[in-house]
């Protein structure tokens with residue numbers, strides 16, 4: 001009798017965990033899809049640099065939204081232009097000082113003319129570079145609209161910035 005009960009309990013547990021697993025698979029089905037993103041190879045130092053930039057991109061978007069919520073459009077514009085916009089390209093240390101003191105002489109990761117350290121652009125496939133460039137342009141457009149006080153157009157441009165993040169992440173990976 002006792003063994004029978006134990007067997008039933010065991011059977012129940014096994015079935016249950018099998019079901020749970022199935023549910024688990026279903027829920028995360030999207031993430032488990034076959035890898036379709038293109039692998040972009042680059043030296044590991046460059047990978048690290050790029051990921052540092054990426055984390056700052058996300059922080060910048062967060063700070064922009066915070067400034068917009070406080071109706072500080074000038075601050076939102078300044079963050080966007082200096083950390084995501086066209087002026088964030090090219091060499092660091094020129095123009096806006098302070099935030100980028102850590103990597104003075106380093107060139108922007110997207111500067112494809114860079115020979116030492118930077119120059120990640122030359123490792124990027126054309127499509128990836130285009131999306132990246134589009135993001136910098138949208139950020140500068142956002143900055144302009146925000147400075148003009150045109151919040152609707154500013155939000156439109158900001159959504160183009162985040163759409164670029166999404167588009168690139170959907171197509172490319174570095175490992």
Ligand code: HEC
Nearest residue numbers: 051054055057058128131132135164165168172173174175
């Ligand atoms: C031109 C392409 C491109 C654009 C544009 C882009 N990213 Fe990325 N990002 C990548 C790639 C590639 C990775 C690495 C993904 C991988 O290998 O799995 C990445 C990784 C990240 C990571 C993870 C960093 C870490 O430490 O793991 C964050 C956060 C991120 N991006 C934020 C953003 C945000 C926010 C934006 C837009 C404002 C953005 N990215 C725009 C290509 C891009």
